[in-house]
Amino acid sequence: MSELVEIRWHARAGQGAVTAAKLVAETALSQGRYMQAMPEYGPERTGAPLKAYTRVCDTPIEVHNNITNPQIVVVLDETLLDLENVTEGMAQDGTVILNTRMTPAEAREKLGVSDKVTVATVDASGIAMATIHRNIPNTPIVAALSKVTGVIPYDEFVQHLKTTFGKKFSQQIIDANLESVKRAYEEVQQ
Amino acid sequence: MAERAEQKIVSATGNMMVTEAFRQADPDVVCAYPITPQTTIVEGFAKCVANGQVHTEFVTVESEHSSMSACIGSAQAGARTFTATSSQGLAYMYEELPIAAGMRLPIVMANANRAISAPINIHCDHSDVMGARDTGWLLFFAEDAQEAYDNTMIAIRTAEDKDVQLPVMTTLDGFITTHAMERAELMNDEAAKEFLGERTPLFPLLDTENPIAAGMFADQDSYFELHKALRDAVTASKPVIKRIGDEWAELSGRPFDFVDAWGCDDADYIIVVLGSAAGNARHQARLLREKGVKAGVARIRVFRPFPYEELVAALHGAKAVAVLDRSENFGGEYGPVGLEVATALYNAKETIPLKNYMFGLGGHDVTLEQMEQVYEDLEKLAAGTIDGSIEYLGNR
Numbered sequence: 138m139s140e141l142v143e144i145r146w147h148a149r150a151g152q153g154a155v156t157a158a159k160l161v162a163e164t165a166l167s168q169g170r171y172m173q174a175m176p177e178y179g180p181e182r183t184g185a186p187l188k189a190y191t192r193v194c195d196t197p198i199e200v201h202n203n204i205t206n207p208q209i210v211v212v213l214d215e216t217l218l219d220l221e222n223v224t225e226g227m228a229q230d231g232t233v234i235l236n237t238r239m240t241p242a243e244a245r246e247k248l249g250v251s252d253k254v255t256v257a258t259v260d261a262s263g264i265a266m267a268t269i270h271r272n273i274p275n276t277p278i279v280a281a282l283s284k285v286t287g288v289i290p291y292d293e294f295v296q297h298l299k300t301t302f303g304k305k306f307s308q309q310i311i312d313a314n315l316e317s318v319k320r321a322y323e324e325v326q327q
Numbered sequence: 328m329a330e331r332a333e334q335k336i337v338s339a340t341g342n343m344m345v346t347e348a349f350r351q352a353d354p355d356v357v358c359a360y361p362i363t364p365q366t367t368i369v370e371g372f373a374k375c376v377a378n379g380q381v382h383t384e385f386v387t388v389e390s391e392h393s394s395m396s397a398c399i400g401s402a403q404a405g406a407r408t409f410t411a412t413s414s415q416g417l418a419y420m421y422e423e424l425p426i427a428a429g430m431r432l433p434i435v436m437a438n439a440n441r442a443i444s445a446p447i448n449i450h451c452d453h454s455d456v457m458g459a460r461d462t463g464w465l466l467f468f469a470e471d472a473q474e475a476y477d478n479t480m481i482a483i484r485t486a487e488d489k490d491v492q493l494p495v496m497t498t499l500d501g502f503i504t505t506h507a508m509e510r511a512e513l514m515n516d517e518a519a520k521e522f523l524g525e526r527t528p529l530f531p532l533l534d535t536e537n538p539i540a541a542g543m544f545a546d547q548d549s550y551f552e553l554h555k556a557l558r559d560a561v562t563a564s565k566p567v568i569k570r571i572g573d574e575w576a577e578l579s580g581r582p583f584d585f586v587d588a589w590g591c592d593d594a595d596y597i598i599v600v601l602g603s604a605a606g607n608a609r610h611q612a613r614l615l616r617e618k619g620v621k622a623g624v625a626r627i628r629v630f631r632p633f634p635y636e637e638l639v640a641a642l643h644g645a646k647a648v649a650v651l652d653r654s655e656n657f658g659g660e661y662g663p664v665g666l667e668v669a670t671a672l673y674n675a676k677e678t679i680p681l682k683n684y685m686f687g688l689g690g691h692d693v694t695l696e697q698m699e700q701v702y703e704d705l706e707k708l709a710a711g712t713i714d715g716s717i718e719y720l721g722n723r
Contacts, residue, residue, distance in 0.1 A: 162338065175508065200607050201500075202693050
């Protein structure tokens, strides 16, 4: 059971956190692994804070509750840092991936976490605005997550993105997303 | 003996898997009204209809009461008939539910298990389905998305079997199972369709060569006897469910049991539970076994007909048993699952100490810590230092 990885996503509705949670899970599935992805459901209002969860494991996953002790926390909206303790219950040697213009050192201070915690930052919103032209930072932040944690391989993720987005979106949107992913992978700092 | 059939690994929610089962069964009629968290089942199926993947008359109605009424008419006419609902929708159908069973109509309904108002709540518990417990419907409970699919396949065959001819409710836990995306296996269409076959109605209303009257009056001279006959029919469905479940198990490679007894052979302490919470109990039981505590989990997959013998066999030899209930019995003591387990043990002359817990109402998170507490309690229960009275698990 030690290979189970639990990720908690903090975001505002409309930023694509649920899609991100599923992208990670489905990429893991494409590698033949087991996974779960689910949002914490409540009234759905664009801009309202929400949590989502991803579990990835090499063996079948049988627990079905919310994730309270994640190894990885991903924050898609830095204004949430003033509203909730995003690292609550996180593993002592956990990892935080933050969508912000802050440096990792500034983010670490803001989060108030120990040196054992890995803190990585990427301006996913800036990248999304420059590439997709909308503030939907979900695909770039997954690229950052992949680079920092290795929970899913980057190449597998890009391949999965091409496949799933290929069914839904125009080539222009797919290319913009691929560009955002590439930039985030290169620009994430820790 | 069936050969193992080819299956596809998919990422799917429980609702998507129910929709897939419905699609493969290609029902003649689906009549449904949307309600959270069931909606994506009928949404998904409406797409199948629009895309021409099925040959179904999809009847949209203004309420669940009308939905079940239309299903009753359709099933009596001879059509393979499905629907789906949840919570207040199931409650609104209530008047029609015993009619479907009393007229022996093989309707299959998926229910997304959700709390009943008030207060209004869209999350999982079993108070909706337990409110429909005594209506003569067979009741299946899925643990995950995979089983939501498997149970629906078994439900369709069971309902329509000539020796059953009863409505079946195949239930999955709201949001936890209906909306969480998981890895699952989907049977190839050809093998699925061959397994499901087509409905052969025994006395269809549209068979004008052999006219019948349906929905008749039954007075003091026959109502009582007809209820006994319905009771016998529900009980007698058990070997048929077993036969069909085993057939599906051979085809799919996934075992079928009325009671999924994990570690029960040598367990001292056993948790009995329905639905998605079983995985959490099992996870905790595995952790305890690493510490030398003989923990087990008996998950009931078929609640109606109730598998008394299988449950007693699973619990036999335990030092203490906990039953987790996800629906209330206000003013009573034990919840509906607790009452069944107590009946099973008493009638089998088993004297294992028993304790009942109310848990997870309205989507209250089911944690590993709660399961750990239950197993700790069971040691005390076996030692006689606590009693078996009901407790609210994790209540603030």
